[in-house]
Amino acid sequence: MLRIYVDFNTMMTDPEERVYINAPLHDGLAAKLRPGRTVLLWSEDLEVQAVIEYDEDHGDWLARPDWSTSQDLPYDPDSIHAGARKRVS
């Protein structure tokens, strides 16, 4: 299953509580996304399966979580000092 790192805080701006997938930030990610595809959304301490949707009005890829599949992940304090993701210019 495709694992996608996300910021779940983006749910706060979606009336349907879908999670924003930051495809522009990740080369090649958009090509892997299909409406209806099940993926695994994850962040430092949480993961959940979700179904991909495409918002044509805004041109955004979103994911609708299935919260019955959510799992808390072990919290590793050292991970917060891992720094920002490295960009390839």
Next chain:
Amino acid sequence: MGEAHEQEFRWVVRSGVATPRQLQEGTRQHSAVPNLYGFSVQYEVGVPIEELVEAGQFPHPRISVTMEPQLIAAARAAGYSIRVVKSPGRGFHCTVEVPYPLSDDLAVALSTTFVHCANPALVRRS
């Protein structure tokens, strides 16, 4: 005395651990506000942390907390100007408006202002 009191009620909270990577991942144009780029937080002057967390209905087992003046100061120290603006969303939703895309150095500067703790109002969705 008055200034210190005011600063006590300028809490900024996010669900999960606010790593630099998280902040970069969440930085985007607000879907309802053209040209507003930033990441989501719960913030309102005078509102305590617990109320902000409840309003956010956070799903993570941990939350991240900082203060608006600290965010502003950290950005300034890194050579950037940012602001926290009210924007459409759940509860006391605001956008921390940052240059887009969020640079590595600014992401690190902002991330280091947050402290992390257990989520006192974890919302388990079904």
